[in-house]
Amino acid sequence: MSRLFAIPAGPIAISRRLSLALLAIAAIAGLIAGTTSTGQGLERLLRDVRFHLRDTNASGEIHIVEIDARSLRAINRWPWDREEHARVLDRLHAAGAGLIAFDVDFSSPSANPSGDLALAAALRRAGGGVVLPTLTQQASNGASQMIDMLPAPMLRDHAVLAAVSMAPDSDGQVREAPLGVVTAGVARPSLSAMVAERAGSAGLHFPIDFAIDPATIPRHSFVDIRDGRFDPATIAGKRVLIGATAVEIGDRYGVPRFGVIPGVVVQALATETLLRGIPVRIGWGWAAAIALALAAAILRMRRRAPLLITIFAAPAVLFAAALILESTLGAYPALVPGLVIIATASIIALVRRMLAMLHRRRAQDAETGMPNRFAMRETLHRATPIRIATARIVEFDKLAAGLSPGQIAPLVCRVRDRLALVAAGHAIYRIEDRLLAWECDVELGDVGDRFEALSAAMLSPVEVEGRRVDVVLAFGAAEDLAGDVVRACANAALAADHAASAGDAWQLHGSSDEGDLSNELSLLGELDDAVANGEIEVAYQPKLDLATDRITSVEALVRWRHPTRGYLRPDLFIPIAEKGGRITGLTLAVLERTIADLQAWAAAGTPVTGAVNLSAKLVASPEFMALVRERIERTGIAPAMLTFEVTESAAMSDPAGAAAALGAFRALGVRISMDDYGTGQSTLSYIKQLPLDELKIDRSFVQFAHTNRADAVLVRSTVDLAHELGLKVVAEGVEDAPCLAYLRSIGCDMAQGYLISRPVPATALAALLAKQDALAAA
16 A cells, blocks of 8 residues: 555554464463353254264164064064064074174063073073173152163073163263163173174263264064064174164154164164274364464454455364364364354454454545544654644635535545645645645755645646646645644644635744634633623624514624623634534524523513524534524524524535525524625525525625615615515615615615614613604604
C-alpha cells in the first residue's frame, strides 16, 4: 500500500510475545477440555462419523447361530429343553467348527434334568473346549447388590467359562467391551477375548469397532443347524457364537451407528474387533500437539484467504489423522481437546481480524477511502517536533450543492492527487469533509513556496466524471514542538480557516492565533454557564402588519449579558456556539423564553406570534426536532404561534434535505420563514420546493427600494411572485416613512425595522402592545 493510502495496521500486527500468549490461552482451553468431561458428546459423535467413513465388512471368521423368531416358532416354547442345545452343539462339532461359544444363560438347572445331562454329554463329546457364559446382574430390580451367575455345575466340568456382561455408557449405549472380568472371585476372560484368543487383564476394556457392518457377519438359524439344513463346509474351522436375536427374548443393546441390536451381535462385533488386534486409546496428547502447531500457524497468519483455509482445514487434518490411526493401527484417539485448541485459536484470530477491520474502518474516510483524522493521530504520534500542513476546500458547500452525491468523493480524490505533488510521499489525510492534511517535511519558513506552487496547480479546473470544476484551496501550516499531532493539526486547520476568511492563499499559525483561540475557547466554556445562570436574554423586534397597521408578530433576538465583558453581540458568540456544539442548547433557551413571553402576552389580551432563528446546523437535526416537540407538548402553546426563521443559504445548501426537515416542523404546526432572501443564489423556482409560509426580503434590498429603481423592481417582483406561491412577505430594514409607504403601495404584507421599533425587552414590548390596543380603542 502506498503512503498516500497508508492506514495503521492496528490489532492484526502482533508481537511474537503476544502470539505466544494467545497460543497459551488456546492450550489452556484444550487442557481444560482434556481433563474434564467437556465435549464428551462431541467426541462420541466424531467417532460415530469415523465409523461410517471406515465402513467395512466382517472377516467371515465369526459365525452366529441365532435363536431367531423362526426357531422359536419351530420349537414353540421357551426356554428350550437343553437337549435342543445339545443337538446343535453336536451338529457344529461334527461340522468341524473351530470354536463354539454360547451366549445363553445356563446358570439354573432346567425343568428337565435329562436335558441338562444331554447338554453335559454334548460338551464332553466336543472335547471340553466349548465356551459357556458367566454374567453379573442385580440381585433384584432396583437393588444395588450384584450377583455372579455361572453355568450349572454339571456343565462347567466339560467347558471353559467366559464373561458376557456389557457395561453401557451413561447414555445407555454400549461402546466398549471388557478383556477380562472377575466373577465368583476368579478372573476370567470375556467371551470376545476367549473367542478371539486375546489375553488381557481383568478390568481392562477396549473400544468396539462399529465400522464393522454386522449385516456382513454370517448367520445361521438355530433350527436349521439342529435339523442339519446347512453346509458343514461353511462352518468348518470357523468360530461360532450361539445366542438370541429374536425380539421376544429381549437380549438387546443400544450401540452407535446401528441403534438397538442383539447382545450376541454385540459380542460378535467385539470379537471381530479383537481379531484385528487389541484396540488402544491413545488419549488426547497427540491431537493437542498437532493442534498447537496448527494454532500457532493460525495465530501468525495475516492474509485472509490462507487464514480461512487453515481454520477450516485444521480440524479436517486432525479428523483425517484419527481416521488413519483407527483404520491402520486400531488406535482410538480423543479429538475434542485438539479441536478446542484449534477453535480457540481460530476465534482469537477471527476476532483479531475483525478488530483490525474495525480499526481500519475507523481509520478510513468512508466516502473516499482515504486515511482520516484517527489514522493521522495513530500514524504520526511521536515525541519529536512535528509540522502539519492543511488544505481547506473553499466554498465546499457550494461545490457539493452543484455536484451529485457520487461526484464529491472523486472531486476530493482529484484534489488529493494534486496535493501529492508537494507532499513528498507522505500520506494525505481527509480530516474533515472539506479539509485535507499531511505531514510537512520542510521548515515553516519554507512552506510558502510549496503552497504557492499548489495554488498555481489549482488554477487548472479539476475534472470529475467529464465535468470541469474550479476548486480553490486555502492552505495552513503549524508546528508543535512537543510532537502533539492533534494540536498541530488543529492549529494548521485554524490557519487555513484564517486564510480562507482573509482571501489569502495560505497562512502560518502564530502566537496571535493562540490568543484568539484561547479567547474563543474561554467564551465557549462560559456559554454553558450563561444559559444555566440566565445570562442569556431575549429581545423582541416587532413586525407590523401593513393591512391592519398593527404589530401582530415579533422576532426573538438573543443577547448575552456577560458578567465581566458586558453585552456581547450575537455575531461574537453564535458562530462559536455553532462550532462548539452548543447551538442546540442556546436555541432551546431562546425558544423556551419566547414561548413563555408569548403565553404571557396572550394571557394579557395582546396575543402575537413569535419567530425564532434556526441555525443551519439544526435544520435537519432529529434530536432538535424531538426537543422542539417536547417543549410544545409540555408548554401547551399552539404551534401556529411559533415561526422558525431559516436563512436562505442554510435552506439552499441541500434543498431536498431542507424540504424534508422543514416539512417535519410544518407537520408539527410550526410556521417556516426564509430569512435574508436575496443574499444567496436561490430563485423563487427553488423556493417553491420548500414548505414555507413566509419570505423575508433582506434589508440590503428594502432600505432604498423607494429611491433605487433596481431594488424597487426586485422587491416588487418578489412580493408578486411570493403571493402567487401563497407566501406572506416581510420586508426587513424599514427605517423611514417613504420606504414604508412604498411597501404598502406594492402590497407587501409586513414590515420590520427601526421605524416600527428597535429590539426591546419583553416588558417594553408588552407596554407597546398595550399602548397599541389603547389607541385602537380611543
